[in-house]
Amino acid sequence: MNPILTRLGLADHDPQLLHDRRGTTLYRAGDTAVKITSGLMAGREGEILRVLGAEPYRDHGWDGERSWLALRWIDGISLWDALDPAHQDVTPATRHRILTKVGAAVRALADLHAVGWTHGDLQPDHIIFEGDTTHLIDLACAQGPADVPFYVHRGGLAHTTAPEIATAILTSDDHVATTPQADIWSLGASLWWSWTRTTPIAYTDPAARRPQLLADVAAARRADLTSTRPWPFPQLEELIMACLAADPGSRPTAKELASRFPRA
Numbered sequence: 001m002n003p004i005l006t007r008l009g010l011a012d013h014d015p016q017l018l019h020d021r022r023g024t025t026l027y028r029a030g031d032t033a034v035k036i037t038s039g040l041m042a043g044r045e046g047e048i049l050r051v052l053g054a055e056p057y058r059d060h061g062w063d064g065e066r067s068w069l070a071l072r073w074i075d076g077i078s079l080w081d082a083l084d085p086a087h088q089d090v091t092p093a094t095r096h097r098i099l100t101k102v103g104a105a106v107r108a109l110a111d112l113h114a115v116g117w118t119h120g121d122l123q124p125d126h127i128i129f130e131g132d133t134t135h136l137i138d139l140a141c142a143q144g145p146a147d148v149p150f151y152v153h154r155g156g157l158a159h160t161t162a163p164e165i166a167t168a169i170l171t172s173d174d175h176v177a178t179t180p181q182a183d184i185w186s187l188g189a190s191l192w193w194s195w196t197r198t199t200p201i202a203y204t205d206p207a208a209r210r211p212q213l214l215a216d217v218a219a220a221r222r223a224d225l226t227s228t229r230p231w232p233f234p235q236l237e238e239l240i241m242a243c244l245a246a247d248p249g250s251r252p253t254a255k256e257l258a259s260r261f262p263r264a
């Protein structure tokens, strides 16, 4: 039994190991999710969630070289899964349901940006819909106006990274500052990927290592949406393309996008 789970009194709650990769271990024990990372990232995420007053936050702490974060288990579906019905049919009802979800995701990002924070690693699995609530999860890389532990940010998942962030990563070894505009690209990339099931960048070699993938991102080698989508979905695609403007200043803000979606 992991000693952190024992300390949290979760050993008797049938803890299930959900994943153990890249220095992160994630357990579910009853209605609690516990994330344990080597280094400070889980603890950093806990500090951020506490500052933000995020409801799923329960507790976090430090344990030698590791840190941990306890959250309420979110019983919802990811953006990726939420777009599934859009692949089944083209009925107005399905499209309305999908656009309602997209609107909820956009509002969640607008709320985060409104309090001065950027997510820094938005991807299809980091947006979770639970009833009427939309959660942006995995805020470990978030940047904002609070004194949380510093780490040198070198970008998130390549597939959803904005070109200007990819350029910053490739041209210097310094800490990379995230921006709301880069989050908007990541949102557009997450929507493109969830909609077409292929990434928005046409990689020179999809099996290449991260620097080569980032070089293609930096060059904004955009794939062809019309040949990868199941069928046209104009309202969704117009929003995606606006988010994927090469010039960060030309991308809509999350607040502007939110105003296009009246609350359901």
Ligand SMILES: Nc1ncnc2c1ncn2[C@@H]1O[C@H](COP(=O)(O)OP(=O)(O)OP(=O)(O)O)[C@@H](O)[C@H]1O
Residues within 6 Å of the ligand: 022, 024, 026, 033, 035, 056, 071, 072, 073, 074, 075, 125, 126, 137, 138, 139
């Ligand atoms: N509180 C929660 N409730 C439900 N599911 C969760 C919760 N926290 C995390 N998950 C699930 O675990 C996955 C991994 O969590 P998270 O993204 O925070 O960790 P990670 O180490 O960054 O993983 P990855 O490397 O896959 O991004 C999420 O995509 C989500 O499916």
Ligand SMILES: [Mg+2]
Residues within 6 Å of the ligand: 126, 138
């Ligand atoms: Mg994650």
